[in-house]
Each structure stands twice: as C-alpha cells, then as structure tokens.
Amino acid sequence: VSLAQAPGYVQLNQYRLLEPIGQGSYGIVKLAYNEEDDTHYAMKILSKRKLMRRAGLFGRAPPRRPGPGPPPDPLQRVYREIAVLKKLDHPNVVKLVEVLDDPAEDHLYLVFQLLEGGPVIDIPTENPLSEHLSRKYFRDALLGVEYLHYQRIAHRDIKPANLLLGEDRVQVADLGACGELAAAGRVSGTVGTPAFRAPEAAAPADKYSGEAADIWSLGVTLYAMVTGKVPWAGSSAVELQKKVLSEPLTFPGRVQPSKQLRHLLARMLDKDPATRATMQEVKDHEWITD
Numbered sequence: 001v002s003l004a005q006a007p008g009y010v011q012l013n014q015y016r017l018l019e020p021i022g023q024g025s026y027g028i029v030k031l032a033y034n035e036e037d038d039t040h041y042a043m044k045i046l047s048k049r050k051l052m053r054r055a056g057l058f059g060r061a062p063p064r065r066p067g068p069g070p071p072p073d074p075l076q077r078v079y080r081e082i083a084v085l086k087k088l089d090h091p092n093v094v095k096l097v098e099v100l101d102d103p104a105e106d107h108l109y110l111v112f113q114l115l116e117g118g119p120v121i122d123i124p125t126e127n128p129l130s131e132h133l134s135r136k137y138f139r140d141a142l143l144g145v146e147y148l149h150y151q152r153i154a155h156r157d158i159k160p161a162n163l164l165l166g167e168d169r170v171q172v173a174d175l176g177a178c179g180e181l182a183a184a185g186r187v188s189g190t191v192g193t194p195a196f197r198a199p200e201a202a203a204p205a206d207k208y209s210g211e212a213a214d215i216w217s218l219g220v221t222l223y224a225m226v227t228g229k230v231p232w233a234g235s236s237a238v239e240l241q242k243k244v245l246s247e248p249l250t251f252p253g254r255v256q257p258s259k260q261l262r263h264l265l266a267r268m269l270d271k272d273p274a275t276r277a278t279m280q281e282v283k284d285h286e287w288i289t290d
C-alpha cells in the first residue's frame, strides 16, 4: 500500500501549523499561519491525556486545608484557565484568540496572538539587558501582574520565559499555574518554577499569599534580566529551596546594579512575605519611576 505522501505540515481548520517556538512542562507552542486573515499566531498544544496523568501522579498537591469542594480534575483546571483567559483583557496580558477542542481528540489547541519577539531574555546569558531596557520591560510586566491581582488571580509562575515581547511591549503569558486569590485553603503547594518560587511556597497554606509570591517571582525575574542569571541555583529543588530560605541576596561578578535597583531587589526579595514590598510600593519605587 503506498501511503500518499502527506504534506509536510499539519492543517487545523484555517490554521497551518509551522515550527515549534516554545516548549515547557505544559507542552509545546507552535507558530501557526491563519490563511483567512493572513496572520501568524502562537498555537499552544496540550494533551488531555498528559494533563490527566500529570495531575494524577505529580499534579499540584491537594489544598492543605479543605478548600471549597474537591480540587477540580486537571482537565477542569485547564477549562477554568481558558474561562479565566477569555475574560482577561489588558495590553500586558497575552490574548487568547480561540480554542480548538475536538472532544474526540486528545489534543487541545489554544490560539494566542503572536508576540514575535518571544521571551524578553533567555537565561543564563552573558549578555543581560541594560537597566534602561529592563525598566521598560519590567514596567509592562508589573502592569500585567497588577491587572491579574485586580482580577483576584495570582500568576504563580512568573519568570522571563513567560514575559513575551511583541511590538515593543511585554505581555505576561502562561496562566497554567494561576490560582484564584480568593480560593480558601489557598493551594500553595509547589506550583511554578523552583528558582523563581517564593520561600513561603512550602509554608502552610494560611501563611501563603499569592500576591506576595508573585512579587517575589517578579524580583527574581528582574534580577535575571539585569544579571543574566538567577540569584540562587541548586542541583535539586530541595537544595535550591534551602538556599532561597537561608542565603542572602548577592550580586557576584561583572554586573553591579545601581544602588536604587539593588534596593528595589532587596525589597522584592525579602524572605518574609509580611514585610516584602507590595505591588504599590514597587510601582512607587524610585528605580521604577525614574
């Protein structure tokens, strides 16, 4: 039987899938071309099966204290994320355009507006961003995260890979780990990326505030933008968590941030969430308003 040589690409409705442009624990993001409007999009491809399996074994720990009802199953979490994304509308938050979901199919396709610049910085790097450029991008990220907090949502996985650059502005991406701030029993658990995770993420849920944890991750992200590396690194999540909890913030080697920036970073990377800078304090800080 000679199989007719399928074309070298996949066609999904009006979208032609092109090369992968993003990859993560969530799955893969491919460039997609929409023939109807002659426009490129970012197509995030999720596997329902993988989501089910992941939550079963390694998914988010169930709320330490009984939250409202049982934690939704992973697929419901994705549909909830989609519902959240659809109601969000802010210049500094990625725009979900449409969802392609064939119940008979394992794959779930999320179509986003394309941010052609990709992540603001890939770390580690020997070529970090200048303070001037970091300030420009960081201000956008702050506005995006402030908008999420206003919508009672904590992002919970802020990092450079989730700050995407499009027509000279930054948008916050990936609400895959987000948590409703209002949700009782605040599932602190271990979501997000270890190097960017707040020290209190492992604390009992009642000590955990989604907003304060996002400020911490924004601080680690700003540190990474100006130095090209993360402030604490470890070969395992446990070792890393120990360093994050105990080691002071230092600025080794080449890059010496300005006094104002070092002060802002120290305020955002305060290990005690109770005294850590709030979103308003960060917005009013002299390094930001300069």
Ligand SMILES: COc1ccc(C(=O)/C=C\Nc2cc(OC)c(C(=O)O)cc2Cl)cc1
Pocket (backbone or CB within 6 Å): 021, 022, 024, 026, 029, 042, 044, 094, 112, 113, 114, 115, 116, 117, 118, 119, 164, 172, 173, 174, 175, 176
């Ligand atoms: C070099 O040029 C490039 C242009 C664009 C990209 C890119 O877009 C990458 C990831 N994109 C996304 C990821 C998301 O989650 C993980 C979400 C979400 O779920 O919110 C949305 C988007 Cl768009 C990469 C390289």
